Amino acid sequence: MSEQSRSEGNGKATAVEGKNSLTVTDNRTGKTYDIEIKDGTVRAMDFRQIKVDDDDFGLMTYDPGFTNTASCRSAITYIDGERGILQHRGIPIEELCEKSTYLEVAYLLIHGHLPTQKELDGWVYEITHHTYVHENMKSFMQGFRHDAHPMGMLLASVGALSTFYPEAKNIDDEEQQHLAAVRLIAKMPTLAAFAYRHSLGLPYVYPDNDLSYAGNLLSMLFKMAEPRYEPDPRLEKALDTLFILHADHEQNCSAAAVRVVGSSRVDPYTAIAAGVAGLYGPLHGGANVAVLKMLQRIGKVENIPDFLETVKQGKERLMGFGHRVYKNYDPRARIIKSHVDEVLEVTGKNSPWLEIAVELEKRALDDEYFTSRKLYPNVDFYSGLIYEALGIPTDAFTVMFAIPRTSGWIAQWLEMLHDPELKIARPRQIYTGELNQRYVPIEERG
Numbered sequence: 001m002s003e004q005s006r007s008e009g010n011g012k013a014t015a016v017e018g019k020n021s022l023t024v025t026d027n028r029t030g031k032t033y034d035i036e037i038k039d040g041t042v043r044a045m046d047f048r049q050i051k052v053d054d055d056d057f058g059l060m061t062y063d064p065g066f067t068n069t070a071s072c073r074s075a076i077t078y079i080d081g082e083r084g085i086l087q088h089r090g091i092p093i094e095e096l097c098e099k100s101t102y103l104e105v106a107y108l109l110i111h112g113h114l115p116t117q118k119e120l121d122g123w124v125y126e127i128t129h130h131t132y133v134h135e136n137m138k139s140f141m142q143g144f145r146h147d148a149h150p151m152g153m154l155l156a157s158v159g160a161l162s163t164f165y166p167e168a169k170n171i172d173d174e175e176q177q178h179l180a181a182v183r184l185i186a187k188m189p190t191l192a193a194f195a196y197r198h199s200l201g202l203p204y205v206y207p208d209n210d211l212s213y214a215g216n217l218l219s220m221l222f223k224m225a226e227p228r229y230e231p232d233p234r235l236e237k238a239l240d241t242l243f244i245l246h247a248d249h250e251q252n253c254s255a256a257a258v259r260v261v262g263s264s265r266v267d268p269y270t271a272i273a274a275g276v277a278g279l280y281g282p283l284h285g286g287a288n289v290a291v292l293k294m295l296q297r298i299g300k301v302e303n304i305p306d307f308l309e310t311v312k313q314g315k316e317r318l319m320g321f322g323h324r325v326y327k328n329y330d331p332r333a334r335i336i337k338s339h340v341d342e343v344l345e346v347t348g349k350n351s352p353w354l355e356i357a358v359e360l361e362k363r364a365l366d367d368e369y370f371t372s373r374k375l376y377p378n379v380d381f382y383s384g385l386i387y388e389a390l391g392i393p394t395d396a397f398t399v400m401f402a403i404p405r406t407s408g409w410i411a412q413w414l415e416m417l418h419d420p421e422l423k424i425a426r427p428r429q430i431y432t433g434e435l436n437q438r439y440v441p442i443e444e445r446g
């Protein structure tokens with residue numbers, strides 16, 4: 001079976017027929033057990049009954065990095081990693097990028113269906129009118145050092161939002177759930193832009209509610225002395241497409257963090273801050289930064305063979321390549337790649353790194369090391385080049401990823417809240433330390 005999101009019902013992904021069970025013989029005791037297989041999955045708890053004697057705790061499963069463990073049932077995002085397919089609520093990403101807008105996709109992820117015109121108008125209106133943040137939030141951000149990393153500032157400020165909206169702690173109240181969703185999607189660009197302007201020592205720009213979601217972000221990032229910032233519609237469209245591509249990606253590190261932290265029934269702002277924290281890392285959302293730094297280090301096309309050699313020797317990784325789920329070209333990378341030239345054309349910039357990236361991709365896809373490990377470009381391989389062309393400093397790239405991923409995190413958080421099987425996340429461990437040691441007084445310690 002290909003490596004894919006398991007889907008339930010309709011026989012879409014896993015046909016479950018006949019006697020669906022696994023017969024396991026414990027060779028320690030000779031006992032045999034029948035374990036139910038449902039949706040191509042066995043329940044880890046069904047193994048607990050397998051014991052050598054009554055004192056035995058029972059068999060556990062061990063899965064570092066959750067490489068083969070489904071932690072939830074989800075109807076939000078479907079990925080078929082072998083075939084390079086990504087769908088949100090069953091709609092292919094290619095179609096969404098072509099026909100939809102980011103805010104419509106956010107609605108789709110959160111509500112489970114495409115909005116009617118009236119629903120969409122209401123949704124866009126609400127989000128547009130919640131973009132302002134409390135003035136104290138501005139002072140809070142001004143307290144950071146001049147060289148604070150924008151992602152660190154975003155992480156802290158999203159967490160701080162929970163102190164401004166204590167009523168959001170009523171997580172079972174549907175009105176509060178909705179308000180938190182709207183506020184988070186609306187305020188994330190404002191916080192991200194404030195963090196970006198802070199890192200440049202520039203005054204913060206307030207939201208312009210007459211602009212689109214992407215246009216307003218461009219205004220908050222780049223407006224200087226002009227009375228009104230007019231975003232280029234082509235850049236607005238490219239950014240909106242980039243946002244659609246980053247909206248959700250099922251149970252990745254940050255979505256899992258939102259669910260794990262959210263399972264403690266903490267408020268949504270704090271749960272989403274956990275998602276921002278997960279995204280910060282270079283193996284997740286921080287990879288777009290790592291890609292640009294890597295391209296800069298390579299410096300010129302002639303250095304690519306040497307660089308690939310160091311990767312193959314295991315001394316470093318080819319950033320923007322490889323994915324836990326995709327064992328084929330990441331469909332998001334394909335769409336992003338098609339926008340790089342267009343953005344460079346509008347900005348009139350000539351990216352020295354694009355040529356290196358294109359050649360690096362070509363050579364890696366021709367190389368047995370990468371093909372045998374099914375390593376293909378992922379979403380981050382080309383996104384950094386677009387951000388750079390837009391004039392965004394490298395350190396702020398991950399912040400650009402966090403803005404659209406917020407809708408995915410909220411959808412995951414809401415789905416988790418309504419899951420009848422929800423339990424606080426609490427993994428087990430295999431204890432490998434000592435037991436029953438004597439406490440040695442400090443004067444006796446060597």
Ligand code: CMC
Nearest residue numbers: 283284285287317318319320321322323324373378379380
């Ligand atoms: N460059 C070189 N070798 C790699 C790479 C890479 N980017 N990724 C995986 N490999 C090799 C790895 O060394 C291993 O080889 P071997 O079998 O000889 O030991 C094999 O491929 C399997 O790697 P893995 O680490 O077991 O794979 P994983 O599923 O745990 O890691 C990953 C997935 C995304 C963390 C990894 O591919 C990686 O580090 N990529 C670079 C970082 C990156 O681009 N991250 C962005 C991911 S997409 C955006 C997002 O969702 O956040």
